[in-house]
Structures are given as structure tokens and as C-alpha cells.
Amino acid sequence: MAIPRLVELIDRYRTAHGVSESEVARRIGMSRENLRKWRINGVSRLPDRENLAAVARVIGKPYREVVSAALFDTGYLTDDQASTPRPHDEVLHDAISVLTEATRLTNQPMRQATSGQWEVDPDPRAALRIDWAAFVTLALAGAAANVGSIEEALAGRPGSWEAEMVRRTLQAMVFDDKDLLRHRTEPVxxxxxxxxxxxxxxxxxxxxxxxxxxxxxxxxxxxxxxxxxxxxxxxxxxxxxxxxxxxxxxxxxxxxxxxxxxxxxxxx
Incomplete structure (x- = not known):
């Protein structure tokens, strides 16, 4: 029986950090026995939202990626469905939603407590908006790295003015395609x-x-x-x-x- 995708995500974290199965189960907030049941018997039913959120938090993966793995394991998603290209407008809508969400992200500045220690300022009025342009540039670099190169990402219409603007932006950020690979997010x-x-x-x-x-x-x-x-x-x-x-x-x-x-x- 193949290892469930949800367990694979957890195993990658364990391998990278040298964490035992018992310890990662403790961090997630579940028993070692239940984690072993996932590994041996598969994920037969969709775990509770709290468990999935805890897995995402502990292993440092987006919640959506963890949920997607669980949906595959429980049969709600299949490889055929995942390999079928989504319509252009649907993907564009999701991209716009993500970029819009990013415009609302903030950083909380630090403040010095009465004890002299530095802590995060909990006052929401002190929040600072993120550098949205840097966020967008990192997203472009990650996408180009995932397909192999800047030119591969722009292959659909490399001579357009839009392609030239993206090309200049990424070339100003990375030295070459080899340097671009440090932004890759998909497994090799x-x-x-x-x-x-x-x-x-x-x-x-x-x-x-x-x-x-x-x-x-x-x-x-x-x-x-x-x-x-x-x-x-x-x-x-x-x-x-x-x-x-x-x-x-x-x-x-x-x-x-x-x-x-x-x-x-x-x-x-």
C-alpha cells in the first residue's frame, strides 16, 4: 500500500528536521498510534479541520496543500482530476484572489515591554502593510523556477510588452536561471x-x-x-x-x- 500523501508531507518534515514520529505526533496534537494508523491503513476519512490546521502549522505547509493531500487520500480528489487543466478564467480568478488577499497582509512591529524585553506589539493600529511589490515578484520568481526558467514561463508570447516587463523584473532579481532555482517550491x-x-x-x-x-x-x-x-x-x-x-x-x-x-x- 502506497504511503498516504498526508503522511508523506509529515515524513518530509521529519526527515528535514530529524524529528521522531512520536514527537511530530505530539506537536500536531494527536497520538502516535493514530499517526501510525494513517501510515499503515491509509487516511480512510477526512480528518477534522483542527487536525489538518495543526499539521499545516507544524510542518510549515499551506493549509490548502495539507487539505488537498487529505482529499486525495480519502478519494475526494483523483490524479485524473488533478491532471486536468483548469479553465483559464478559473485560474485567473484564483490568482487575482490570492494577490488581493496579499494586499491586506500586515506585519506587527516590535515594542519594548516594561521588563525591557522586546515583544510583538498587539495593537492592530500599529500593523504595517507588507511590501506587496516584493510579494508579487517572489510569486513570479517561484512560478518561473517551477517550470524551469524565465523564458519557459514566457514561452506563450515571449515578444509581448507584458513578457518584456516580467522578464526585466525577474532578471533584476536573479542572476540567471540557476540562481532562479532557489525560488522553486515544487519537488524535484x-x-x-x-x-x-x-x-x-x-x-x-x-x-x-x-x-x-x-x-x-x-x-x-x-x-x-x-x-x-x-x-x-x-x-x-x-x-x-x-x-x-x-x-x-x-x-x-x-x-x-x-x-x-x-x-x-x-x-x-
Whole structure:
């Protein structure tokens, strides 16, 4: 039985922070036994809103992403539904709603208490509006990074004046497409040619080390670097970022490659 998506989200947090199953269950406010039931038996029914909100808060993921994982696990959403492109107007409406919501975000400044310690000023009148332009630019950078490059994001009409304005904005923010990748929010999929790797190890042509990903171990040459999911940077004037962590890469065993000499270095 495949690991439920909700449990996968929790496991990524545990792997990144070195947290035990008992501890993460405690932080969420549920028993270790119930968390194990999710892992072994699956998420058979939609958890309470309070539980989902607690999971999102603890692992530093948006509430909507956690709810989406739970909806998949309980059958309310399917891969076919998720892979079907939504209509242009529906996506545009959601994008406008998110950007409008961002215009209302605020930061609470700090104040010095009578004890001399600094604390967040609870007075709502002291709230400072966020840098909305920085928020929008970070969103553009994240979207471009998720598809691979600025030009890939603008491929629909690269010569338009709108494309040129977006291009200039992002080029002023990042050095190149490699630098852009630090804004990526979607997981990176790493294809492993397991048979070739094991053949190299058996042949003694490459020293190896043990690398644990998502609960299973693979032996990789020392020259192989694991890809991770870069997190977006946050301006000091923007809303505080959720608990940052690098999600481990999604690992899968690729089909057997064409006949390749065992001594040829592996590349990912």
C-alpha cells in the first residue's frame, strides 16, 4: 500500500528536521498510534479541520496543500482530476484572489515591554502593510523556477510588452536561471539508474555512500549530489515565512537504461 500523501508531507518534515514520529505526533496534537494508523491503513476519512490546521502549522505547509493531500487520500480528489487543466478564467480568478488577499497582509512591529524585553506589539493600529511589490515578484520568481526558467514561463508570447516587463523584473532579481532555482517550491524528481549504480559498486569502480530518501536507502557514488527543493527567500518586510525546510527529492527507480558500461560515471 502506497504511503498516504498526508503522511508523506509529515515524513518530509521529519526527515528535514530529524524529528521522531512520536514527537511530530505530539506537536500536531494527536497520538502516535493514530499517526501510525494513517501510515499503515491509509487516511480512510477526512480528518477534522483542527487536525489538518495543526499539521499545516507544524510542518510549515499551506493549509490548502495539507487539505488537498487529505482529499486525495480519502478519494475526494483523483490524479485524473488533478491532471486536468483548469479553465483559464478559473485560474485567473484564483490568482487575482490570492494577490488581493496579499494586499491586506500586515506585519506587527516590535515594542519594548516594561521588563525591557522586546515583544510583538498587539495593537492592530500599529500593523504595517507588507511590501506587496516584493510579494508579487517572489510569486513570479517561484512560478518561473517551477517550470524551469524565465523564458519557459514566457514561452506563450515571449515578444509581448507584458513578457518584456516580467522578464526585466525577474532578471533584476536573479542572476540567471540557476540562481532562479532557489525560488522553486515544487519537488524535484530524481531518476536513479539503480542497476547501473549497483553494477559500478560491484565492479569497485566508484566508492559509495549510503543515502536515505523517504524511508529507503540507495547507494550512490560520492560524486552524486542529491537534489533538494529550494525554498523562496523572504524579505524582512514581508510576512514571516513558515518553518523553513528542504523537502527531500522525490525518488523513483528509472527503467533500465540503454547498455552502458559499468565504469561510466552516473549522472542525474
Amino acid at each position: 524528481v530524481v531518476d536513479l539508474w539503480v542497476e547501473s549504480i549497483l553494477a559500478q559498486i560491484d565492479d569497485g569502480s566508484a566508492p559509495s555512500r549510503s543515502w536515505s530518501i523517504s524511508g529507503w536507502k540507495a547507494f550512490l557514488p560520492r560524486s552524486t549530489t542529491a537534489a533538494t527543493t529550494p525554498m523562496p527567500t523572504h524579505n524582512s518586510n514581508s510576512t514571516p515565512a513558515p518553518t523553513p525546510f528542504l523537502s527531500p527529492p522525490t525518488c523513483r527507480q528509472a527503467p533500465s537504461p540503454p547498455t552502458t558500461p559499468a565504469s561510466q560515471p552516473w549522472t542525474g
